[in-house]
Amino acid sequence: MENDPSGTLDQEDPRGPAVDASTELQEFPGYTERMDPRPDHGEDSYTGHGRLAGRRAFITGGDSGIGRAVALAFAREGADVAIGYLPAEEEDGASCLELIRAEGRTALAVPGDLRDEAYSPSAVRQVVDGLGGLDILVNNAGFHIAQPDGLPAIDADQLRRTFETNVYGTIWLTQAALPHLGEGASIINTTSIQGYHPSTGLMDYAATKAALNNRTVSLAELLGERGIRVNAVAPGPIWTPLQPATTTSKKLETFGEDTPLGRMGQPAEVAGAFVYLASNDARYVSGEILGVTGGKPLA
Numbered sequence: 001m002e003n004d005p006s007g008t009l010d011q012e013d014p015r016g017p018a019v020d021a022s023t024e025l026q027e028f029p030g031y032t033e034r035m036d037p038r039p040d041h042g043e044d045s046y047t048g049h050g051r052l053a054g055r056r057a058f059i060t061g062g063d064s065g066i067g068r069a070v071a072l073a074f075a076r077e078g079a080d081v082a083i084g085y086l087p088a089e090e091e092d093g094a095s096c097l098e099l100i101r102a103e104g105r106t107a108l109a110v111p112g113d114l115r116d117e118a119y120s121p122s123a124v125r126q127v128v129d130g131l132g133g134l135d136i137l138v139n140n141a142g143f144h145i146a147q148p149d150g151l152p153a154i155d156a157d158q159l160r161r162t163f164e165t166n167v168y169g170t171i172w173l174t175q176a177a178l179p180h181l182g183e184g185a186s187i188i189n190t191t192s193i194q195g196y197h198p199s200t201g202l203m204d205y206a207a208t209k210a211a212l213n214n215r216t217v218s219l220a221e222l223l224g225e226r227g228i229r230v231n232a233v234a235p236g237p238i239w240t241p242l243q244p245a246t247t248t249s250k251k252l253e254t255f256g257e258d259t260p261l262g263r264m265g266q267p268a269e270v271a272g273a274f275v276y277l278a279s280n281d282a283r284y285v286s287g288e289i290l291g292v293t294g295g296k297p298l299a
């Protein structure tokens with residue numbers, strides 16, 4: 001996005017630019033370095049306006065993809081940021097920490113596996129000690145494996161891993177964080193359009209995201225009286241390591257083309273929704289699920 005001499009912003013065509021998604025396939029969890037083209041996390045485009053000055057955020061799955069874009073945007077808005085990721089993702093984690101530090105903010109790594117019940121209390125303790133408190137929890141880590149044949153192809157290991165990461169892990173982490181959240185704090189869950197329009201190839205995953213959408217509403221109801229807001233962002237098809245690590249090349253070739261805007265999105269295009277929901281601009285917004293879908297309706 002470029003400023004023109006009159007000080008106004010260029011009006012951009014949301015249909016482009018189109019990106020060729022023929023990157024090599026990877027094993028889960030998927031790595032940023034191996035993606036061609038590299039996802040855009042807003043490195044050259046996101047401009048902060050001090051909207052989260054002094055806040056302390058914990059973003060799971062913050063090493064890469066949507067989480068990395070949110071971490072960068074939060075740091076540019078003046079927040080200190082801790083990120084969670086799997087130990088295998090040390091390299092992506094380190095790259096993201098560098099981006100946060102380049103903004104002059106405190107960056108903290110809290111690697112570990114959300115499927116392990118002991119991780120959440122320990123992670124929250126590290127964040128509270130390292131950042132001096134916690135104001136924004138972003139439950140963004142997630143897992144899926146596409147099964148083109150649908151339900152009959154989902155084995156017990158996949159089913160467990162999907163639910164343990166997306167449902168159990170987010171409950172455990174939220175439970176651990178709650179005693180530390182004060183008035184004005186905010187919880188934001190990354191859900192998915194899959195929670196509304198499930199694909200036959202992602203039936204287990206879609207059910208976990210529907211559960212997370214549902215919990216966003218009940219938790220907002222529960223925590224309103226404490227002055228804590230709970231919201232979700234439901235992305236459509238976004239170019240992140242999760243995709244080449246969990247789907248087929250055939251699916252990737254046309255990824256996002258069925259949206260009204262005709263293309264997939266970049267992590268950078270999702271981050272602003274998280275900034276909005278975390279900021280005072282959204283002080284009367286809770287229990288909301290904000291779609292960033294390239295035009296596909298959530299309802």
Ligand code: NAD
Nearest residue numbers: 061064065066085086113114140141142192237238240242
């Ligand atoms: P990503 O691979 O960059 O991020 C997912 C992260 O989840 C990984 O980096 C990893 O650190 C973390 N993770 C996975 N299993 C974990 C575990 N057991 N313990 C700890 N961390 C774990 O991909 P992304 O697309 O940016 O994913 C972020 C979120 O966005 C996920 O919840 C995903 O379901 C959701 N989402 C993605 C898309 C998309 O098209 N990319 C669309 C809708 C929703």
Ligand code: MG
Nearest residue numbers: 063064089092
């Ligand atoms: Mg990652």
